[in-house]
Amino acid sequence: MDNPPSTSKSMTPDSQPPIIHKKDLSFLDRIYIPQIVNGLRITITQIFRPKFTRQYPEERWTPPPSFRGRPVLVEQNGVERCVACGLCARVCPALAIEVQGSETELLKERYPVKFEINMLRCIFCGFCEEACPEEAIVMSQEYELTFTSQDDAVFGKEKLLMSVEKLRDRLEFLRKNR
């Protein structure tokens, strides 16, 4: 690394706290009690500051569109957009996706018979979303994933499908930023 980290560049030598030796301390500093009173003032004022805690199960966080939640298949007019090209399975670094394609009478000609994502393997990198030529697999805003067994963690098509209306924010974000 030839470049120093950006933080050290922004910090001028003046902003560093000065080194204080014990012999430099004044009498008031030495008896320590004014320092304690000062510290107490700080801690007591902190008590009345607003809290940062989110009361989780009641108050939930709505992620911004840039958030990469669990990957889902976009469902449009009752059918998934996916054409089972297999690029997502190919690009997946964790080998979490399994796709089996077949032919269909619809305009898109091909569809996935089986589309499975193993959510225990998924690392939420979003490569599948980037690789997809049809905008058919995107990262949703859902971040609450719980399973009781390893088999439950393999999400099939019925769990992965999500309507396009729900994913509007993410799709717009992708069009703007990709």
Place this chain on the structure above:
Amino acid sequence: MELLIPVIKISVVLGVLLGVVAYTVLVERRVAAAIQNRVGPNRVGWNGLLQPLADVIKLVMKEDIVPKQANRFIHDLAPMISMAIALITFAVIPFGDSITLFGQAIKLQIASVNIGILYILAMTSLGVYGITLSGWSSNSKYSLLGGLRSSAQMLSYELAMGLSVIGVVMIAGSLELDKIVQTQHGWMWNILLQPVGFVTFVVASFAETNRHPFDLPEAEPELVGGYHTEYSGLKFGLFFLAEYTNMVTSSAVITTLFLGGWQIPYIGLAGLPAFWVSILQVLAFCVKVYLLVLFFIIIRWTIPRFRYDQLMNLGWKVMLPLSVLNLLVTGLVILYL
């Protein structure tokens, strides 16, 4: 009847003390959370008010683990010593003047010992046995280090504590805690007459109760859990409660010695009936004690822990000379004024 009144007094005081101690654990957690801009435990019961109950149930249900090479007998004995000593000190604290109930004057103090202060000093120094024995009997290096630190720390602060009390004793002219409180009528509180003694006594109390910034015997980052590393279940719970009981008890001692005990300045001028005056005085005592407990808690989140050499320097080179000086000045003032 002679036996009944002390029994009632003991059970009321014990019940109130244990209840207060249990809720002090909750208060500590809530205050700590507030200082760190968090909320703290607020799920069990209304605003977390049943949290102590849940904690106790959890501790009782846990398995009692004793290390293989540990000395079983002493390992069991140590938490009992800690808790018993912490509770026993409260026996001599006067929490109110005498009250007249059903035509009988009842002294609001469990045991009116004429050497109350000596009793308190003796009992608080016995408290170190619980910690040291637990450290030794656990057969673990962390526990042993915690126990040794504790005994060294208590030794060095006991002296300053005893010497700073002598100033109070000289002013009151008695070792009886009741007399000491009675001499602090009006605004003649010992905190105003003995400010240096107050500071040294409070610092020594912090060290005696192993509270921050002197909690070296259980310094988590260095000693895992300190002396109670090898304890679990109810025995750990006893140590935990003993720490908080010590905190409440030493707050009560500080209140009695320096903050006027149950005295409310000039309450006699208000012209209230004697019964209500007594009730108000008990309440005043409780409020003073609890404010000190809150002070103990807030200090924990204010000052970083001392290093071991700093602790020893403070104890022997600052606290001890300061309390001796305080003693000398008090003696001279009493002698020549």
